Amino acid sequence: MGGGDWLRRLSRFELKAIVQKLAEAHGEDAVKAVAQSVASSSTAFAEATAAETAKTSASPAASAAGDDVPGDAATAAAAAARAPAVDQGVPNSATRKRHVRDSDGKQQQESGERAKQGNDMSGKDAKPPSSKKVKTKKNNKAFDMDFFAQRHIALHLAYFGDGYRGFCAQPTVPETVEEHLFRALKKACLITDRASSQYSRCGRTDVGVSALGQVVTLTVRSKLASPLPEASTIPRAKSPPPKKRAKNTDGEPNEEMDAADDTAAKAAASDDANELDYPVVLNRLLPDDIFVLGWAPAPSRDFQARFNCETRTYRYYFMARDLDLEAMQKAANLLVGTHDFRHFCKMDVTNVKNFVRRIEAAEVIKCDGAHGARQMCYLKVCGSAFLWHQIRCLVSVLFLVGQRLESPDVISALLDIEKNPRKPVYDIASELPLILYESEYAASDIDFRYNAEVLSELRQRLELREARHAISASMARGVIEFIDERAPVKDASTAQLVPFKTTDACVPIPSDFPKTIAGKPGRVQKSSSKHVKLFDRPLCDSYEERVGRMSERKLQDIKDKHGWDLASDIGSDRK
Template sequence: MSPNYDTWSKQDLIARLTDLEQRAKGGPHHPRPKRAISSGTGRPFHFKDHPVRKIAVKFCYSGWEYNGLAYQIDPTPLPTVEEVLFRAFAKARLVDAEAGLDGCGWERCGRTDVGVSAAGQVVSLWVRSALPVDSTKPPSEEPEPDVELASDLAPSTVELETIPDATPDTDSDLPSFDLDDDPPSNSSAPPPRTQELHYVSILNRLLPPTIRVLAWSPVSPDFSARHNCQHRHYKYFFTAHDLDTTLMQRAATTLVGEHDVRNLSKLDPTKQLTQFRRRIIKADIALVSSQQQQGKDDDAVYVLDLVGSAFLYHQVRHIMAVLFLVGAGLEHPSIVPTLMNVDGSERPLSQSDPPLPIVDRKPDYQMADALPLMLWECAFADSDVRWQTGDDHTGNGDGPDARIKGDLYHQLHAVHQRSLVHTTLEAHFLAATARYHPPPPQYFPFSKTGLTTSTIPPLANKEPPVLGVPLGGGTYRRGVRYIPILLRKRLDHVEVANARWRTGKGSRKVERVDAANNGTINDE
């Protein structure tokens, strides 16, 4: 029977519609039911009949192509990285699509937001294995999850959807890698395999070029990509235009150590955090490359290497926004330790400087652009992971997977070469424009121009000039007047913001969950 929707609240109806939309379009939690995928012998593929093992997978992706890393229940304008990656695992029959992310124990190392890229992201999960079950099965003390596997459904009910750039979903057009299907019933049992499936090449054949699997590692059953990570290394790229990188480095140095960084991140009340101390291991600004144009090298590319044990929401982008203000000369390098001086424990840059003011609430300022940010590395102990790419278990052999490994390098090298050509073309567009439109006056950095916010000369018509405060990635915040950070409006205390969420959206969320668990919200 259909539920009586006349008695449902608005929130319950919205939740129901969202759930139905997800079931209709398919996804890791609600795959679209279709016919069963069969093996080459014409029999359905039963995932539970195969051994599984836990592995870690290292991969890279172009953040500007996706709606962030994490899988989203609600529809998104662009697909997420996890959505596309999980579908590749499912299409290769490495995971059970019906069980979803939770069914394979999916864990990510570090979440990246819309526009942010990664060169060394890591996830851990249980996957199908070609090795004997006694050496790879999960711990027996864990109860079997109460989920209905695809093989337990009625015949001809499940089919994995294709993903962009994937091979056609037909029996004859499946990829040529070994799927380790059941042998025909009239044949003798084959000898146990001693080589694992070629996870890297299998996945890269199914993934779009903007996501590339680099390596995999066997891991212990209790390994967690999130909790076993020792530190994370972020890189933020920027040009030296309008910036004094020496001042930026002086400010960045104060980040090293353990500090309260609530004023250098975005408060997320949904997490109900009360601890904001994080440890930074390294904060260095270094030259990446220099592109001389018209006798100037203010377009030299620099990078902030930021290494820490853990990071708060949007922490790197907030740090870069403040460093840009320091580099432009709009803020003194002491602004960084000042923003971390929540309880009076921070010290000034030098003993001759006055004590730092206490800043227990975050001033309102805009964070830096997402495009130049990259998660470069997720570091683990050597005893936890042994990264490999092919059947030789070292990534350096010349086995059957060597051609795929070579192709992967050439693929990314070709992308890099094409990007260099684009950069050259854009530089010539700029040169052609400069012939008719001369560059505007340069006000920043104040350390080189000798100007201040009060001495910037007005325009010819006596109007104040429009200042472009750098935000990274070629973006600027434009205005005629700059307000120092410490004079800006302060946001709510953390305790106030957390309490407001608990009594507002948080309480409504709890009510919906309780109603669903108590059967108030019916399901078909």
């Protein structure tokens, strides 16, 4: 291949990129040198093509008479030399169209000949040849992200989880929130695939759990021409360090550098005004119960939604009914601080060996609206990170306290791992009232942009959802009032009125809802009328006992995956 052949085989996007890089690195002189190289290469190619054409045209006459090339061949060669150079390996659009027309003409001619032969054989019964043109398939090229500018951004998501099997996409689990999110991202040509998008999520919500404060970070296509920001020194830590002021060589604050940083930030904000409106693009492709509220430029490619999140806040909604809210708050206060929460989670010894977490706040709050037994409340829990099913386990125990079945001191007993190394058996609360309400980041890292039109449209959709559920709740209340107006049933043995049974106040939505009993749909599993104290119940195996029963192969797999030597950690407890 000649020195300039590779240039002719490049696309115009690739040539443009090469020219821009040469101009930035070596100046305009280098660009002119490239242009001259391309021009000389095209001329040399044209001359070679003309010589080859002349040789081909002269070959029949030369082989017959052995004389020089006749005048007509020379004329053809000169015309070929004057013609623009065409890469024969990659025909241009005009050549492709001519080939298609020639092919269509040949097909129609062959079809006409076959029809003529058929008419000769069958006479008048033969059908005339079809005059329809043959349709050619369009050459749909695959989307190539390299032709576009890219940037690292954060998306603020919200969704109702009652119709999905969790947030995280899994190969064997359909209908997850992430599955729909990536489907929309690919359809909008914002990413090529998940592996190359540097994707990170703030939280892994379980099946049925909703979110208002879910945040994901990823690299997407940008409308701007600016490149990605360079990798910064932001560590992948849960609490990133505060932004430091610029300093000069003497170690003193440099006001000029600070002003330059502020100018760059203002310029970036101005560019963001001309950026793609990511919420608008994605909300058109997402289901009605998944929506993007806003977006923000990430400070660097190292920024991750998971590791740079400082605080996560969950809410768990429930009806007050006859619960002792003061006792629940007293028990919730014992959760605040740094503790080992292995008795308040679903223990996964293959992926977690440290069960120490810190809870910043735990409050029982009343909602505005109805009062009395129909008073709506929620438990607010704030912390840096949480274990698997931790919030639902906390709520289940707090409900026992609110029902006056356990004292608030049971929280302290469950947190005392040395005294009680085994977890008592108890059911976890339902997932439906749980929502990831907020994810907080440092103000210097994330500044979300919210579009008023997008929020207004989403508010209308949420009002419709609220109206549907309010109507359904009012209909259920009407049926309850109808039943309450009827006289209670008389007990034949005592001739006394039997009062109606009320719903268990501890579990407004039972943890097993809507499971069936004995194949009867729509029936909720009945709970035992006699409560058994938590530490009088059967106990689960301790962490050390679970690790001690692991095979050598399983321990080696964990060591290869996480680098943990669990056998050495438990020491002599291993059997």
